[in-house]
Amino acid sequence: MTWLMQGERPVSVTAVAQQLQPDVYPRVDDEATIVVTYPRAQGIVQASWNWPFSRKDAYVYGEKGTVFALDSRRVRYRPGDAEKEIDAPPPPPPADEPFAYLAAVVRGGMSVGPADLSSLPVNLTVMEILDAARESARTGKTIRLEAER
Secondary structure, three states: OOOOOOOOOOOEEEEEEEOOOOOOOOOOOOEEEEEEEEOOEEEEEEEEOOOOOOOOOEEEEOOOOEEEEOOOOEEEEEOOOOOEEEEOOOOOOOOOOHHHHHHHHHOOOOOOOOOOOOOHHHHHHHHHHHHHHHHHHHHOOOEEOOOOO
């Protein structure tokens, strides 16, 4: 969500976590819902270790349409009433392979902008969101984030 918001920090985080399968995951929560609130948007993250199949999907609802990323390649979208599905092209090398991408960034062959998915600012904000989510789940309260770090 932080990446979709072009690096913008949320104003608050609210989370609920549960342990639904203690026999399988005896030491951790295995289910969480995190609501990340921005001034003009809201993101809902559903994290789980106990779904019966792997899920890597995303749904984005906008003012003029909706995009459903069904998996890493299939995208369904509704620019109005008609729904369409496309196969998204793979990212160009070296972004198509995580270790090649890391090597290219480290060696200076690829630059990372401040709002890119793998940028340090975006990932610091993600860590802040996760810390706030843990605190929210522990206390049962919404955690407000400061406007600036």
